Amino acid sequence: MSDDFESFRCRSGFSSPPCYAAEVAPEYFDPLATDPEQARDVARWRKAERTRLRAARLELSVAERNDIGVALAGHLRQILQDRFDGARGMVFSAYWPIKGEPDLRPLMAELHDAGATVALPLVETKAAPLTFRRWTPDTRMVRGDWNIPVPPPDAPIVTPDIALAPLVGWTADGYRLGYGGGYFDRTLAALDPKPFVIGIGFEAAELPTIYPQPHDIPLDLILTEAGVRSQR
Numbered sequence: 373m374s375d376d377f378e379s380f381r382c383r384s385g386f387s388s389p390p391c392y393a394a395e396v397a398p399e400y401f402d403p404l405a406t407d408p409e410q411a412r413d414v415a416r417w418r419k420a421e422r423t424r425l426r427a428a429r430l431e432l433s434v435a436e437r438n439d440i441g442v443a444l445a446g447h448l449r450q451i452l453q454d455r456f457d458g459a460r461g462m463v464f465s466a467y468w469p470i471k472g473e474p475d476l477r478p479l480m481a482e483l484h485d486a487g488a489t490v491a492l493p494l495v496e497t498k499a500a501p502l503t504f505r506r507w508t509p510d511t512r513m514v515r516g517d518w519n520i521p522v523p524p525p526d527a528p529i530v531t532p533d534i535a536l537a538p539l540v541g542w543t544a545d546g547y548r549l550g551y552g553g554g555y556f557d558r559t560l561a562a563l564d565p566k567p568f569v570i571g572i573g574f575e576a577a578e579l580p581t582i583y584p585q586p587h588d589i590p591l592d593l594i595l596t597e598a599g600v601r602s603q604r
Contacts, residue, residue, distance in 0.1 A: 414583045422552060425541050425577050429472040441474040443597035444572060449479060451570070451595070456534060460487040465504050465532035465567070468492060468513075468521050473538050474572055474597075481509045491530050494522040495555060501562040502555050504530050532567040537591060539573030541582065546571075546590035546602045549582050560589045568592050575601075 432440075452459045464483055469475045484490045484507075493502040495517045505523040516522035537556055541549030548571050550556055560566060571594040578601070584590075594602040 411585055414585060418549060418582060419552065421549060421579065421582070422540050425549070426471060428576065429574060432472065437472060437474070440574060440597040441476065444474045444595060445476055445479040447595055447597075447599050448476065448570070448572070449482075451593070451600070452483070452534070456568075458486055458488070459483055459534060462533040463489045463491055463504075463530045465491045465493060465535040466507075467536055467538050467572075469538075470518075470520055474574075476536070476572070480507070484508055489530060491532055492523055493535075493559070494520075499554075499558075501559040504532055506530050531563065535567040535569050537569055537571045539571045539577060539594070541577045541579045542571055542573050542594050542596075542601070543579050543581055544602050546592075546594060546604055547582055547584055547588060548591055548594075549577075549579065554587075557587045557589060561587070570595055571602075572596075 429437075452464075456462060464480075466476055466480045467473070469477070480490050490507050491504040492507045493504050496503045505527040506529075507523050507527070511523050511527065513521035514524045537548055537550070539548050540551060548556075560569065569591045571591040573594065573596055575596040575598045577596075590604060591602070592604050593600060
């Protein structure tokens with residue numbers, strides 16, 4: 373890294389951008405950043421951290437990842453019950469697990485059965501906010517971008533009241549290191565009213581900082597298998 377970036381590290385105390393998928397836009401760069409060279413240094417640093425954290429996640433055994441998913445689902449179920457009456461009558465956006473992410477699909481089915489409208493995000497237009505389409509346990513999924521299963525085009529479009537954001541890394545001040553595509557940033561910036569956003573990640577993926585840029589939006593709550601780790 374450049375000397376300027378090392379200086380920036382010493383005086384900064386922030387974190388990362390909400391994004392959605394790693395392979396989407398590796399050149400993703402925020403033109404609103406006040407120092408383009410600094411922003412590019414941050415982007416390079418984040419790319420290296422994503423690689424490291426994803427490798428560490430994939431080194432976990434299937435049993436370890438399953439245990440983490442069960443613990444996370446338990447914490448999330450309690451939060452939804454305590455704060456949102458179990459999300460009954462609300463639109464709850466989840467995610468389809470990829471690349472070793474915690475698997476919350478059993479909880480998605482449970483929430484559907486309890487009266488929540490469950491949705492999944494998908495890319496319908498490149499470099500634009502995500503679209504949220506309704507999902508049920510009977511939905512016949514199709515292959516979307518990067519081969520991620522998504523609801524079909526005839527599934528209703530909905531607007532989430534609560535949205536989960538899968539984390540590659542996270543910080544105690546509520547910022548998310550995502551996959552680097554910028555989609556989640558654009559989505560949160562575009563939604564009005566903004567949903568209550570819960571970051572879902574591994575306890576071992578905590579970072580002291582990710583040096584947020586002007587486009588970064590902190591999450592409302594970050595949850596790991598250890599419980600609530602950050603809330604605003």
